[in-house]
Amino acid sequence: MSKLFYNLFNNIRFNNATSPSSSSGSRSSINRDPKTAKAKRVGYQISNSSGGGGGRDNFETHDVDLTTIANAIRKDGYLTQGVMKYEELIFKSGWNFKSKNEQALDYLKLRLEMMEVATGTPVESLFHGIARDIVWSSNCFIAKARAKNGAGLPPGVSLTPVPPSKEPVVGYFILPPQTISIARDENGTVTKYQQEVEGGGDAIEFNPEDIIHIATNVRSGSAFGDPWLAPVIEDIRLLRKVEENASLLLYKHIFPLLKYKVGENKDGFEATDEEIEQVQATVDGMTEDSIFVIPERHNVEAVNVDAIDGRPYLDYFENRVFAGMGLSQVDFGRGNTANRNTADAMTGQKADRVKGWQKVLQTAIDKFIIDELLIEGGYDPLVNPDFNVDFVFNEIEQERLIAKENHEIHKFLSDIQTWEETRANMGQEPTADESRLRYQMIGATDSDPAANATQNKNQPQNQHGKKDGPKRATEFTKDTMNGITNESETNFKRSLIDSLWETEETLNQAFNHMKASVLEQIETKIQRLTFPLEESSNLFSFNRLERDRFQNEFQKQTIYLFNKGVDEAHSKIKGVGKINESLAHNTIKTEIEEQLDRIETRISSITQSNLDKFESEKDVMSSVASAFEAVRSSVKSNAKTLLAKSYNYGYSLVLMQEDEEYASVYYEGDCKACQRKNKEPIPLKQLSSLDEVAIFYKIPPWHPNCECEVTKFKGGEM
Numbered sequence: 001m002s003k004l005f006y007n008l009f010n011n012i013r014f015n016n017a018t019s020p021s022s023s024s025g026s027r028s029s030i031n032r033d034p035k036t037a038k039a040k041r042v043g044y045q046i047s048n049s050s051g052g053g054g055g056r057d058n059f060e061t062h063d064v065d066l067t068t069i070a071n072a073i074r075k076d077g078y079l080t081q082g083v084m085k086y087e088e089l090i091f092k093s094g095w096n097f098k099s100k101n102e103q104a105l106d107y108l109k110l111r112l113e114m115m116e117v118a119t120g121t122p123v124e125s126l127f128h129g130i131a132r133d134i135v136w137s138s139n140c141f142i143a144k145a146r147a148k149n150g151a152g153l154p155p156g157v158s159l160t161p162v163p164p165s166k167e168p169v170v171g172y173f174i175l176p177p178q179t180i181s182i183a184r185d186e187n188g189t190v191t192k193y194q195q196e197v198e199g200g201g202d203a204i205e206f207n208p209e210d211i212i213h214i215a216t217n218v219r220s221g222s223a224f225g226d227p228w229l230a231p232v233i234e235d236i237r238l239l240r241k242v243e244e245n246a247s248l249l250l251y252k253h254i255f256p257l258l259k260y261k262v263g264e265n266k267d268g269f270e271a272t273d274e275e276i277e278q279v280q281a282t283v284d285g286m287t288e289d290s291i292f293v294i295p296e297r298h299n300v301e302a303v304n305v306d307a308i309d310g311r312p313y314l315d316y317f318e319n320r321v322f323a324g325m326g327l328s329q330v331d332f333g334r335g336n337t338a339n340r341n342t343a344d345a346m347t348g349q350k351a352d353r354v355k356g357w358q359k360v361l362q363t364a365i366d367k368f369i370i371d372e373l374l375i376e377g378g379y380d381p382l383v384n385p386d387f388n389v390d391f392v393f394n395e396i397e398q399e400r401l402i403a404k405e406n407h408e409i410h411k412f413l414s415d416i417q418t419w420e421e422t423r424a425n426m427g428q429e430p431t432a433d434e435s436r437l438r439y440q441m442i443g444a445t446d447s448d449p450a451a452n453a454t455q456n457k458n459q460p461q462n463q464h465g466k467k468d469g470p471k472r473a474t475e476f477t478k479d480t481m482n483g484i485t486n487e488s489e490t491n492f493k494r495s496l497i498d499s500l501w502e503t504e505e506t507l508n509q510a511f512n513h514m515k516a517s518v519l520e521q522i523e524t525k526i527q528r529l530t531f532p533l534e535e536s537s538n539l540f541s542f543n544r545l546e547r548d549r550f551q552n553e554f555q556k557q558t559i560y561l562f563n564k565g566v567d568e569a570h571s572k573i574k575g576v577g578k579i580n581e582s583l584a585h586n587t588i589k590t591e592i593e594e595q596l597d598r599i600e601t602r603i604s605s606i607t608q609s610n611l612d613k614f615e616s617e618k619d620v621m622s623s624v625a626s627a628f629e630a631v632r633s634s635v636k637s638n639a640k641t642l643l644a645k646s647y648n649y650g651y652s653l654v655l656m657q658e659d660e661e662y663a664s665v666y667y668e669g670d671c672k673a674c675q676r677k678n679k680e681p682i683p684l685k686q687l688s689s690l691d692e693v694a695i696f697y698k699i700p701p702w703h704p705n706c707e708c709e710v711t712k713f714k715g716g717e718m
Helices: 002-009 066-075 077-090 102-119 123-137 230-253 273-284 311-325 340-376 398-413 419-425 438-442 450-458 491-528 544-573 581-608 617-657 672-678
Strands: 095-099 139-146 169-175 180-184 190-195 204-206 211-215 257-262 298-303 389-393 662-666 709-712
Touching: 066 077, 066 123, 066 230, 077 123, 077 230, 077 311, 077 340, 095 102, 102 123, 102 169, 102 340, 102 389, 123 139, 123 169, 123 340, 169 340, 190 211, 211 340, 230 311, 257 273, 340 389, 398 419, 491 544, 491 617, 544 581, 544 617, 544 709, 581 617, 617 662, 617 709, 662 672
Parallel strands: none
Antiparallel strands: 095 389, 139 169, 139 211, 180 190, 190 204, 257 298, 662 709
16 A cells, blocks of 8 residues: 555645646546536426425335345345345456556555545445345445545545535445435435434434435336345245245144044944043053054044145245246256256346346446546546546456457458457457557567467367367358368358358357247246146247347348348449348348248157157156257258358349349359259349349259359350
């Protein structure tokens, strides 16, 4: 800390007045008085205050009982684990500060270290506390401690507070959300905050500038955020009630119900009241492992009672709790009924929710904490954007981050985007000192072993080549095509191979998500089925969301190839005519939808053909999973075919638009069917009488994996 002080005092002065310009830019500040800078709110609020309609002294509380939620989290294991998992995931990969200005960054770190000393609370704990309150209550209230008469600030440090405050901030303290009420005027402008604790004395009031309120899931016009856990509380209560009843059922039926008969229905053998009472007393005094020794007039029988099976009900209500929390059984250590694809899909949903919270926290910490501290020290981000310091969470899904960065690098290397766009898409500053790049500093080249180290990490070189393991039939890799990219190949072949290479990960991932969605859907349905199954026509269908995701990923690449074909045709003909791209794109989209319908029909057909063999839930899941894997190779083949057709489609439409009479088909290979077609020019003028939908089905590819290319007609070919 002393070193930070030394560096800081040699470079900056702690005041908010206009200071001389420096190499880092002006450090002047603007008028921050809310009386002149704030916009007046319009419209009316929604208030539950006792006075109604808002007002300075009409404090309103949350219409959800936050105390009940807080107590439930402390007492219920599911809620405790769920909240902890989300909080841990938010900070899983850590965080950092980013700024273009080193002085502003050093100043902010110094202020935060001052606060750690003044409050006795590490900054890390402060941020964790903010995240914890946001996760469980969707609200976080942070009180600012002011440095009255310089208390809490090191000697010699002068700071200028942000109006209307008269003292700078010296620390932050998190207040329990359930103790806070808010007073607002009729338009919703906050006039006061109030904290009241039962048994804690008089209520404390805070001015708006002394409280930071961070909220998520806020309804329009409401003062508080709605806790996402509120609906789950009732599900938890119902689950615990069902569990209680199940425990009573177990207690009641764990020992057999005995019927003790005394006497017989014969004259002289009837039981007397004294005899019955004696037997009752004897039975009451026996232990559970006792045995009966009885005469011939006595008889003991066990009564068979068919107790209800409570497991389906327990599973149902437990799954309701899991669904309400956005977590899966895998998150709670249940792996017996889950599969990896289901777990991956649920993990993705959980990560999306966490990233939403991270975005809220980043924005709030930047605007409500960091900006005020910077302004107090004269580093106003509005005066000079270079003074801005951002609070940033590191990526929690490292595999997705690596894949994204590799994708951006691939687009740069493929001349699809610029250097600046690549850096921006990877979260870096668009411009950088290129003299500090490795190849500029030490003259590294692509052939240097060190220069290839990163590439080898992404595609390891081993006994299987640049692969992690042996090639799989389901992978869309360059060397699984008919030939390897080389200088002699046409633009059609290079574009097709590059696009398939680009499509591999996205289509496989989308296909896996679709598979996981179907398996999860079946897991829910078959709990109510009996085996062997007699009818499964409605056993499953593709989830619309996952199907759309697959379709969108596929459509991106087909449209890309379509545009490539259009550009290539224009380069050969130098025409300026325009084609009906909207109709062409819809034609391609329709073909993709039909292919997805065929995939779904085939999977259903494979599954239903084994209906009489299904003896358990495991058999159903295994059969459906196998059906998906059986069609995976056809997905690859169809992808290649449709991508090639999209290229040829764009090329053909341009030729027709420019009144070309014929088109040629170029092919080099061993396929006899394609060799015959290669000799037959395509009569474009004749086909021009058809619409742009019909022409799609009159051009190559002629069959799966066909590599026939449409080209401009060359005289003499007929």
